[in-house]
Amino acid sequence: MENNQDTLQRFIFESSPVRGNLVHLGLTLQMALNKQNLPSGLRQSLGELMAASALLAATLKMNGSMVLQIQSKGTLKLLVVECTCDDDAPLRMRATAKWSGDIDEQQHLFDLITQGQFIITLDPKDGNQAYQGIVPLEGDSIATILENYMLRSEQIDTRIWLCCDGNTAAGMLLQKLPETMNQTTVEHDADIWNRVGHLANTMQDEELLHLPAETLLTRLFHEEQVRLFAASNTQFFCSCSRDSVASMLRMLGDEELQSILAEQGQIEVNCDFCNTHYAFDKVDATQLLMTPVVAPSQPNIH
Numbered sequence: 335m336e337n338n339q340d341t342l343q344r345f346i347f348e349s350s351p352v353r354g355n356l357v358h359l360g361l362t363l364q365m366a367l368n369k370q371n372l373p374s375g376l377r378q379s380l381g382e383l384m385a386a387s388a389l390l391a392a393t394l395k396m397n398g399s400m401v402l403q404i405q406s407k408g409t410l411k412l413l414v415v416e417c418t419c420d421d422d423a424p425l426r427m428r429a430t431a432k433w434s435g436d437i438d439e440q441q442h443l444f445d446l447i448t449q450g451q452f453i454i455t456l457d458p459k460d461g462n463q464a465y466q467g468i469v470p471l472e473g474d475s476i477a478t479i480l481e482n483y484m485l486r487s488e489q490i491d492t493r494i495w496l497c498c499d500g501n502t503a504a505g506m507l508l509q510k511l512p513e514t515m516n517q518t519t520v521e522h523d524a525d526i527w528n529r530v531g532h533l534a535n536t537m538q539d540e541e542l543l544h545l546p547a548e549t550l551l552t553r554l555f556h557e558e559q560v561r562l563f564a565a566s567n568t569q570f571f572c573s574c575s576r577d578s579v580a581s582m583l584r585m586l587g588d589e590e591l592q593s594i595l596a597e598q599g600q601i602e603v604n605c606d607f608c609n610t611h612y613a614f615d616k617v618d619a620t621q622l623l624m625t626p627v628v629a630p631s632q633p634n635i636h
């Protein structure tokens with residue numbers, strides 16, 4: 335069943351404060367990760383983080399970029415996913431990982447993490463202020479880390495299920511909205527949040543990965559009134575360019591660039607996300623040094 339690949343779909347439980355999202359990443363995940371030589375366990379974790387990012391991006395309804403990072407001082411250094419949302423355009427995603435040393439196939443992600451932090455960065459493009467939240471990793475899976483973050487930092491009850499088999503990543507999110515808008519119906523069915531959470535817990539990885547949204551929701555919540563909205567799409571996109579690499583190089587300064595040139599004859603940079611190779615020879619580098627440095631804007635840290 336491949337017709338639900340690379341889609342993001344919202345749903346609501348009628349007359350209740352519970353909403354949800356479903357995501358399936360096929361080609362988006364393969365194009366993002368196939369050019370990187372990732373150990374299979376990390377590929378799976380990064381796939382899960384991609385699915386989680388798409389689910390969160392869908393709840394934010396923000397235009398601009400959202401970056402989720404897991405940073406650590408252990409064997410794993412970094413997992414990062416960037417999503418770019420732009421009105422009705424497909425959700426654009428890229429992802430990469432950094433680690434040092436060997437990673438054995440059997441090792442659990444959390445055995446590779448020491449002093450881990452979860453970092454979320456929002457950079458809205460409509461002039462609203464950028465935001466960065468940094469919290470210690472709490473939980474033993476990517477889903478629980480995000481659930482804890484949403485509860486502690488945003489005070490929103492959230493449940494997340496994630497799964498990645500290496501080629502497809504899928505996820506479901508349930509969120510309980512603040513109960514101010516529709517108090518009477520909420521009182522009428524006070525149990526719905528717990529009930530749908532229990533029902534969703536019966537979901538198998540295979541079902542999440544491969545069933546079309548409608549079939550999955552009917553199977554899980556057949557006694558509930560669920561309304562499923564039209565799907566939007568996801569796609570791989572890397573925003574790197576020769577210009578962006580050049581401005582990063584300019585930040586290194588004259589001395590550093592000259593010393594790389596003297597040593598290597600040219601300056602070579604590979605994009606971590608898409609593995610595109612950029613080379614600057616002596617002539618290019620001289621042009622670079624004549625263009626003034628523009629410092630990138632720093633997000634505010636809260």
Ligand SMILES: [Zn+2]
Nearest residue numbers: 572574605608
């Ligand atoms: Zn790139």
